[in-house]
Each structure stands twice: as C-alpha cells, then as structure tokens.
Amino acid sequence: MIGLKTALKNSLDSVRRVRINNILISEDWAAVHFYTVETDAENHKDAFNHMQFLHFVEDGDGVKVDMCWAK
Numbered sequence: 001m002i003g004l005k006t007a008l009k010n011s012l013d014s015v016r017r018v019r020i021n022n023i024l025i026s027e028d029w030a031a032v033h034f035y036t037v038e039t040d041a042e043n044h045k046d047a048f049n050h051m052q053f054l055h056f057v058e059d060g061d062g063v064k065v066d067m068c069w070a071k
Helices: 002-011
Strands: 016-026 029-039 045-059 062-070
Antiparallel strands (some): 045 062
C-alpha cells in the first residue's frame, strides 16, 4: 500500500496530500477510494474524493496493472 500512496502523490501537485480511505480487492481487481487535500496560499484546505479501479496481471515473477479507470 505504501507504493500505491507514493505513486498517487507523485502524480499530483506538491500542494496536495493523499489520504487512502478504503481498498476493496476481488480476484484480480481492486477499487481504491481516496481523497486529496489541497492547501491554498491562504492556508484554506479543500478535500476531493476519488475512485480508481485497477486490474492486475502477472508479469514474469511480479504483478503489474494493465488497466486503470478513475472516477
């Protein structure tokens, strides 16, 4: 889970924080509910909800994501 959180953080602006709320896993699918928190120049914070759906496949000795949808 730490790798997923780091990947999400790296894909967003540095002014945002990522908070993973819930991860549901069924066979080779995962649904991730998370929210980002933005802080503006006046130190006001806004939170935004996100859902991401991931499909995993075997890749040699590891696993990789081959499909991803965000909502």
